[in-house]
Amino acid sequence: ISIQRDRRLRRTLSRDLAKKKTFPALYNLFRQGFLQSNEVHIFGYARTKMTDDALRERIHGYLSQGKGAEQTESLSKFLQLIKYVSGSYDSEDGFRLLDKEISEHELAKKSRPGTSRRLFYLALPPSVYPSVCKMIRHYCMNQSHLSGWTRVVVEKPFGKDLSSAEDLSCQLGELFNEEQLYRIDHYLGKELVQNLLVLRFANRFFLPLWNRDNIDNIQIVFREDFGTEGRGGYFDEYGIIRDIIQNHLLQVLCLVAMEKPVSLKPEHIRDEKVKVLQSVMPIALEEVVLGQYDGYKDDPTVPDGSNTPTFATVILRIHNERWEGVPFILKAGKALNSRKAEIRVQFKDVPGDIFRSKKHGRNEFVIRLQPSEAMYMKLTVKKPGLQMSTILSELDLSYGQRYQDVTIPEAYERLILDTIRGDQQHFVRRDELRAAWEIFTPLLHRIDDGELQPISYKPGSRGPAEADELLSKAGYVQTHGY
Numbered sequence: 493i494s495i496q497r498d499r500r501l502r503r504t505l506s507r508d509l510a511k512k513k514t515f516p517a518l519y520n521l522f523r524q525g526f527l528q529s530n531e532v533h534i535f536g537y538a539r540t541k542m543t544d545d546a547l548r549e550r551i552h553g554y555l556s557q558g559k560g561a562e563q564t565e566s567l568s569k570f571l572q573l574i575k576y577v578s579g580s581y582d583s584e585d586g587f588r589l590l591d592k593e594i595s596e597h598e599l600a601k602k603s604r605p606g607t608s609r610r611l612f613y614l615a616l617p618p619s620v621y622p623s624v625c626k627m628i629r630h631y632c633m634n635q636s637h638l639s640g641w642t643r644v645v646v647e648k649p650f651g652k653d654l655s656s657a658e659d660l661s662c663q664l665g666e667l668f669n670e671e672q673l674y675r676i677d678h679y680l681g682k683e684l685v686q687n688l689l690v691l692r693f694a695n696r697f698f699l700p701l702w703n704r705d706n707i708d709n710i711q712i713v714f715r716e717d718f719g720t721e722g723r724g725g726y727f728d729e730y731g732i733i734r735d736i737i738q739n740h741l742l743q744v745l746c747l748v749a750m751e752k753p754v755s756l757k758p759e760h761i762r763d764e765k766v767k768v769l770q771s772v773m774p775i776a777l778e779e780v781v782l783g784q785y786d787g788y789k790d791d792p793t794v795p796d797g798s799n800t801p802t803f804a805t806v807i808l809r810i811h812n813e814r815w816e817g818v819p820f821i822l823k824a825g826k827a828l829n830s831r832k833a834e835i836r837v838q839f840k841d842v843p844g845d846i847f848r849s850k851k852h853g854r855n856e857f858v859i860r861l862q863p864s865e866a867m868y869m870k871l872t873v874k875k876p877g878l879q880m881s882t883i884l885s886e887l888d889l890s891y892g893q894r895y896q897d898v899t900i901p902e903a904y905e906r907l908i909l910d911t912i913r914g915d916q917q918h919f920v921r922r923d924e925l926r927a928a929w930e931i932f933t934p935l936l937h938r939i940d941d942g943e944l945q946p947i948s949y950k951p952g953s954r955g956p957a958e959a960d961e962l963l964s965k966a967g968y969v970q971t972h973g974y
């Protein structure tokens with residue numbers, strides 16, 4: 493996307509992501525005035541031969557569903573910003589043509605002639621990243637006589653293990669500096685993930701409690717109630733640990749567990765995240781349960797003998813003063829009984845409990861990332877009425893009720909805007925990525941070698957029963973009665 497003034501992007505196409513996330517996000521930014529028609533141009537680049545209009549029509553199909561008449565006009569204005577260039581991922585001619593198209597647009601702009609602000613958004617198979625980045629570097633960044641910037645956004649997977657990720661980082665590092673690279677993890681754009689820092693460091697309540705003396709265990713959970721439909725081929729190469737746990741859930745863990753950063757500067761925050769990752773101990777195999785849902789291998793793109801996990805529970809242990817002895821239980825699964833992502837912080841029992849409130853369960857602080865963003869605290873209270881008995885109840889902050897007039901932005905909307913503004917806080921730094929792969933690579937290699945086999949589970953269930961057993965062994969107590 494080529495943008496004038498404070499707003500500009502450029503990207504290539506990837507159908508699924510383009511349809512569900514990036515184009516809707518771009519359109520929403522446009523509607524809200526963050527991308528102005530006289531400043532922004534969006535160029536699609538892919539191998540398929542197609543006219544500008546054919547691409548516009550396709551995008552119209554993605555965006556028009558459920559839109560009222562009042563949006564029809566803005567949608568057609570948005571579509572006019574889109575152009576298409578076809579070429580292969582290693583074609584000099586293709587990228588020269590792309591550069592020419594962008595330059596023409598830049599020169600024609602009246603608002604800021606002489607500026608070049610280019611955002612390349614790569615939603616591509618990782619195998620072509622190096623060649624595409626080389627092409628961009630050599631053929632689309634020669635506008636040094638103009639003021640502005642070039643930034644490159646890359647989507648995961650960033651490699652398959654430590655060494656492939658390091659190779660990729662080195663190759664990209666030779667072409668771009670770290671300030672130009674935006675490794676996107678869309679969980680960092682979610683409202684309640686962004687809220688974690690505020691919650692932890694702006695509330696006196698939490699400061700003295702957030703540690704091993706008070707917290708018994710922490711769960712970070714991702715569930716989906718659908719399988720790998722249509723993505724079996726991709727998924728089978730990666731599995732649930734690479735797809736969700738090593739990136740999305742680990743990023744959330746960092747924000748839950750890190751120390752207070754020196755300031756809100758992106759580098760200070762990312763410094764603290766790296767320290768947490770570096771303090772994670774090697775994963776113990778007896779603290780891992782893998783699962784695969786029945787029917788996963790019916791997908792023709794999945795090999796018959798696949799042992800790829802579609803479910804995993806993995807316990808991480810952080811070796812530092814704050815967290816020694818507190819299990820961080822990361823759990824993710826496809827084709828489960830519900831769609832939900834949440835953080836559950838379970839506190840220890842009250843010492844010398846005179847109410848025997850233990851029978852209901854413990855204090856638990858739950859942050860629901862999606863759906864229906866909410867935070868609630870499970871508390872023991874006196875059961876209202878004449879008798880003196882206790883129940884477990886909730887202090888509940890449901891965003892839908894409390895902030896009725898606010899539409900919570902989609903993660904991609906926020907993150908794309910950050911890339912335009914040049915804010916790297918919610919993007920993954922190279923050393924974070926390395927540390928994340930260091931944690932999971934030994935386990936992943938053992939799975940890839942067939943040493944660990946997934947347990948089968950029924951689609952629509954909670955996953956393998958062994959995962960619940962591991963949870964209880966780690967100290968999690970099921971709470972009742974609210």
Ligand code: BG6
Nearest residue numbers: 678679716735736740833862903
């Ligand atoms: C993606 C994974 O990163 O995140 C998908 O590749 C998954 O497998 C998706 O479905 C979930 O995102 P969200 O925002 O719907 O929780």
